[in-house]
Amino acid sequence: xxxxxxxxxxxxxxxxxxxxxxxxxxxxxxxxxxxxxxxxxxxxxxxxxxxxxxxxxxxxxxxxxxxxxxxxxxxxxxxxxxxxxxxxxxxxxxxxxxxxxxxxxxxxxxxxxxxxxxxxxxxxxxxxxxxxxxxxxxxxxxxxxxxxxxxxxxxxxxxxxxxxxxxxxxxxxxxxxxxxxxxxxxxxxxxxxxxxxxxxxxxxxxxxxxxxxxxxxxxxxxxxxxxxxxxxxxxxxxxxxxxxxxxxxxxxxxxxxxxxxxxxxxxxxxxxxxxxxxxxxxxxxxxxxxxxxxxxxxxxxxxxxxxxxxxxxxxxxxxxxxxxxxxxxxxxxxxxxxxxxxxxxxxxxxxxxxxxxxxxxxxxxxxxxxxxxxxxxxxxxxxxxxxxxxxxxxxxxxxxxxxxxxxxxxxxxxx
Amino acid sequence: xxxxxxxxxxxxxxxxxxxxxxxxxxxxxxxxxxxxxxxxxxxxxxxxxxxxxxxxxxxxxxxxxxxxxxxxxxxxxxxxxxxxxxxxxxxxxxxxxxxxxxxxxxxxxxxxxxxxxxxxxxxxxxxxxxxxxxxxxxxxxxxxxxxxxxxxxxxxxxxxxxxxxxxxxxxxxxxxxxxxxxxxxxxxxxxxxxxxxxxxxxxxxxxxxxxxxxxxxxxxxxxxxxxxxxxxxxxxxxxxxxxxxxxxxxxxxxxxxxxxxxxxxxxxxxxxxxxxxxxxxxxxxxxxxxxxxxxxxxxxxxxxxxxxxxxxxxxxxxxxxxxxxxxxxxxxxxxxxxxxxxxxxxxxxxxxxxxxxxxxxxxxxxxxxxxxxxxxxxxxxxxxxxxxxxxxxxxxxxxxxxxxxxxxxxxxxxxxxxxxxxxxxxxxxxxxxxxxxxxxxxxxxxxxxxxxxxxxxxxxxxxxxxxxxxxxxxxxxxxxxxxxxxx
Numbered sequence: 001x002x003x004x005x006x007x008x009x010x011x012x013x014x015x016x017x018x019x020x021x022x023x024x025x026x027x028x029x030x031x032x033x034x035x036x037x038x039x040x041x042x043x044x045x046x047x048x049x050x051x052x053x054x055x056x057x058x059x060x061x062x063x064x065x066x067x068x069x070x071x072x073x074x075x076x077x078x079x080x081x082x083x084x085x086x087x088x089x090x091x092x093x094x095x096x097x098x099x100x101x102x103x104x105x106x107x108x109x110x111x112x113x114x115x116x117x118x119x120x121x122x123x124x125x126x127x128x129x130x131x132x133x134x135x136x137x138x139x140x141x142x143x144x145x146x147x148x149x150x151x152x153x154x155x156x157x158x159x160x161x162x163x164x165x166x167x168x169x170x171x172x173x174x175x176x177x178x179x180x181x182x183x184x185x186x187x188x189x190x191x192x193x194x195x196x197x198x199x200x201x202x203x204x205x206x207x208x209x210x211x212x213x214x215x216x217x218x219x220x221x222x223x224x225x226x227x228x229x230x231x232x233x234x235x236x237x238x239x240x241x242x243x244x245x246x247x248x249x250x251x252x253x254x255x256x257x258x259x260x261x262x263x264x265x266x267x268x269x270x271x272x273x274x275x276x277x278x279x280x281x282x283x284x285x286x287x288x289x290x291x292x293x294x295x296x297x298x299x300x301x302x303x304x305x306x307x308x309x310x311x312x313x314x315x316x317x318x319x320x321x322x323x324x325x326x327x328x329x330x331x332x333x334x335x336x337x338x339x340x341x342x343x344x345x346x347x348x349x350x351x352x353x354x355x356x357x358x359x360x361x362x363x364x365x366x367x368x369x370x371x372x373x374x375x376x377x378x379x380x381x382x383x384x385x386x387x388x389x390x391x392x393x394x395x396x397x398x399x400x401x402x403x404x405x406x407x408x409x410x411x412x413x414x415x
Numbered sequence: 416x417x418x419x420x421x422x423x424x425x426x427x428x429x430x431x432x433x434x435x436x437x438x439x440x441x442x443x444x445x446x447x448x449x450x451x452x453x454x455x456x457x458x459x460x461x462x463x464x465x466x467x468x469x470x471x472x473x474x475x476x477x478x479x480x481x482x483x484x485x486x487x488x489x490x491x492x493x494x495x496x497x498x499x500x501x502x503x504x505x506x507x508x509x510x511x512x513x514x515x516x517x518x519x520x521x522x523x524x525x526x527x528x529x530x531x532x533x534x535x536x537x538x539x540x541x542x543x544x545x546x547x548x549x550x551x552x553x554x555x556x557x558x559x560x561x562x563x564x565x566x567x568x569x570x571x572x573x574x575x576x577x578x579x580x581x582x583x584x585x586x587x588x589x590x591x592x593x594x595x596x597x598x599x600x601x602x603x604x605x606x607x608x609x610x611x612x613x614x615x616x617x618x619x620x621x622x623x624x625x626x627x628x629x630x631x632x633x634x635x636x637x638x639x640x641x642x643x644x645x646x647x648x649x650x651x652x653x654x655x656x657x658x659x660x661x662x663x664x665x666x667x668x669x670x671x672x673x674x675x676x677x678x679x680x681x682x683x684x685x686x687x688x689x690x691x692x693x694x695x696x697x698x699x700x701x702x703x704x705x706x707x708x709x710x711x712x713x714x715x716x717x718x719x720x721x722x723x724x725x726x727x728x729x730x731x732x733x734x735x736x737x738x739x740x741x742x743x744x745x746x747x748x749x750x751x752x753x754x755x756x757x758x759x760x761x762x763x764x765x766x767x768x769x770x771x772x773x774x775x776x777x778x779x780x781x782x783x784x785x786x787x788x789x790x791x792x793x794x795x796x797x798x799x800x801x802x803x804x805x806x807x808x809x810x811x812x813x814x815x816x817x818x819x820x821x822x823x824x825x826x827x828x829x830x831x832x833x834x835x836x837x838x839x840x841x842x843x844x845x846x847x848x849x850x851x852x853x854x855x856x857x858x859x860x861x862x863x864x865x866x867x868x869x870x871x872x873x874x875x876x877x878x879x880x881x882x883x884x885x886x887x888x889x890x891x892x893x894x895x896x897x898x899x900x901x902x
Contacts, residue, residue, distance in 0.1 A: 100816030
């Protein structure tokens with residue numbers, strides 16, 4: 001069986017950053033496996049701008065952003081295989097892949113980095129009621145049809161869910177001549193970034209209905225109408241609030257889910273993000289298997305995906321070079337008003353700052369963020385505004401955490 | 416309409432109306448003989464009605480009332496399935512069924528069912544609650560169950576498509592997108608007019624599913640009618656392994672076999688169906704209240720059903736007959752017109768036995784049956800690249816690199832497998848046609864990743880614009896407009 005030091009599954013933003021970082025830290029024998037016909041992952045279809053503000057201090061389109069990394073991968077001569085699907089990953093890091101040139105092949109890796117991205121929640125996940133005509137499509141798929149293949153999926157469109165892809169598609173479809181009638185969001189707040197609400201909806205006079213969802217789809221062959229119904233705080237329909245809207249398409253932008261069937265097959269423990277549980281060097285609970293990017297938890301800004309990819313690449317480099325320590329770990333719990341925290345454990349023997357990434361359950365103002373171990377306050381910070389659509393990152397020096405005797409909890413309270 | 420005797424029409428020996436599971440197996444059965452056979456189907460694919468949306472179960476036959484057509488054909492059909500699954504290359508597993516008593520007062524009903532099973536000639540065994548718990552850890556507290564080891568699960572899409580493919584391979588003509596609008600009888604010939612053409616035949620077999628009463632009434636008013644009975648289901652992801660290992664039924668009631676929980680041949684789980692009589696023969700919508708009710712019934716049966724892994728909900732229409740049994744008979748006035756109606760559950764399992772009876776008993780009494788010398792009961796083997804040994808898969812890819820190029824991420828379906836189905840005698844026309852045949856789009860992303868690729872492949876294969884590719888039946892196009900020229 002062929003061997004490789006580091007095998008990276010997925011050649012998108014996370015995977016490329018991970019491979020580049022590992023290379024920088026001296027890992028020589030790296031292979032990236034990418035299922036599509038080019039590097040870059042989902043950024044290939046994200047032709048809007050807004051990428052790279054943190055990473056490059058300038059505003060790039062998705063393809064421009066990815067190309068900067070793809071160029072580095074090529075310049076660093078990191079081998080990659082395109083049109084290559086990983087069909088299996090074993091606990092002892094034997095990776096099985098398939099492509100048209102190599103057939104089906106196995107490689108033994110010293111370390112594996114999962115960078116497989118995410119998939120879109122769809123009609124099944126929300127048990128969308130009503131008919132099953134054509135014209136019900138997820139925002140990312142609609143984006144692919146439009147930006148890669150040049151086709152409009154609809155002309156009169158209702159968008160369910162105010163996730164960023166849906167907002168960006170509202171603007172994109174409008175610019176291509178479609179009529180976006182409205183965006184409907186089941187929550188009382190938007191799931192997208194504020195800048196996207198302003199630039200994609202307000203600038204185009206597209207109404208955003210909050211606390212309203214699709215209760216029924218009507219149409220035999222093609223969507224003819226959708227019924228939007230108001231919901232209460234428990235998401236139950238409020239009687240007599242139906243709005244029947246004529247349209248030919250319902251676009252769903254109702255969330256993204258880490259795509260980790262490979263890890264599920266080997267019973268890798270997962271967290272509430274639906275991604276793997278990881279320690280502060282992005283190692284999953286499967287020894288030597290790391291995860292980063294949207295397959296770990298869904299990010300809203302690609303620059304942070306890149307950053308997380310680097311951290312996984314760093315972790316994998318330490319692992320391959322036998323400098324990795326994970327004997328002494330403490331558990332991290334999401335506390336009051338926090339929906340998740342990544343990482344789920346901190347490696348106490350690795351002398352580095354720890355970046356906690358988390359999301360809040362609901363919009364909050366003037367909060368005191370605390371990290372406690374039992375009653376012992378290890379860290380605090382004031383956060384003026386927090387919204388669920390924006391991931392929060394805080395960097396905490398390890399010495400502050402070293403006082404922890406037991407599990408630590410990250411919580412928010414009114415300041 | 417008057418018929419020009421000189422019009423240059425093929426005269427068929429048999430026309431089958433409807434290409435669902437019943438029509439497809441009848442066509443296959445007819446293809447054994449030197450008959451000229453034509454199948455007319457209103458949809459653009461076979462198996463697009465009740466066959467497309469049901470529990471996918473090969474019932475053992477413990478449940479139908481002894482002496483009924485349902486009991487007879489269920490039991491006969493069940494015994495045929497090992498051979499059929501082999502000949503038609505369809506996934507089939509005899510995982511057995513458990514009909515569970517959840518309340519102490521139901522234990523006596525198990526005895527009754529066991530008696531009924533014996534009358535029907537079905538092997539069953541009554542198990543204790545402990546035995547059930549051992550077989551199904553998520554049913555820890557039952558009062559026992561009726562175990563029927565011959566019950567199985569099958570891929571119903573492939574069953575129907577492969578049966579028709581086999582029929583077409585043996586000479587049957589299949590005319591899709593042909594909706595029958597009238598049937599006239601003149602000079603011992605039936606003139607079957609569709610929205611596309613008129614077809615002429617000596618014998619007509621009506622296997623039109625939910626429309627069987629309407630088709631029957633086109634020639635002679637019948638004393639039975641078909642009312643669709645809707646069943647709504649949840650499909651759960653295969654994320655939770657071995658959640659149940661058998662087909663799990665509650666005790667049957669007059670409304671049917673009740674809400675069941677079962678594994679599917681793709682290791683997903685089905686929870687359902689509901690049972691509601693409706694009027695619209697095409698209404699396959701779902702609604703929240705009905706599905707919530709399915710949930711609460713299923714929760715009585717099995718503990719901790721992982722609804723959070725739901726990947727789809729759907730509904731299907733059972734063609735329920737006013738006779739409460741299958742209608743399999745010649746028309747009272749036209750003995751060359753055979754009605755096969757009301758084939759609701761257990762229709763899937765019964766279809767091959769019904770087909771055999773229709774051809775060997777009914778058709779043979781009005782037409783001479785001569786065996787075709789070159790009849791082949793087997794379909795060309797499908798390339799099961801996920802199931803074959805790695806070295807065989809590797810060789811297959813070396814011989815045909817398309818087997819190495821993946822189109823569907825979730826179900827790992829290769830370009831080679833999609834090309835294979837496009838090269839067959841009943842190829843898919845639509846995105847869902849591809850999905851039903853090779854499962855591309857059946858996984859957790861529900862076609863989010865692969866459907867654009869499938870649309871482009873279909874367009875290329877048929878030499879049409881992607882704008883013309885339907886999601887399912889005609890008129891359900893995926894894309895509405897081209898916005899720019901992309902190389």
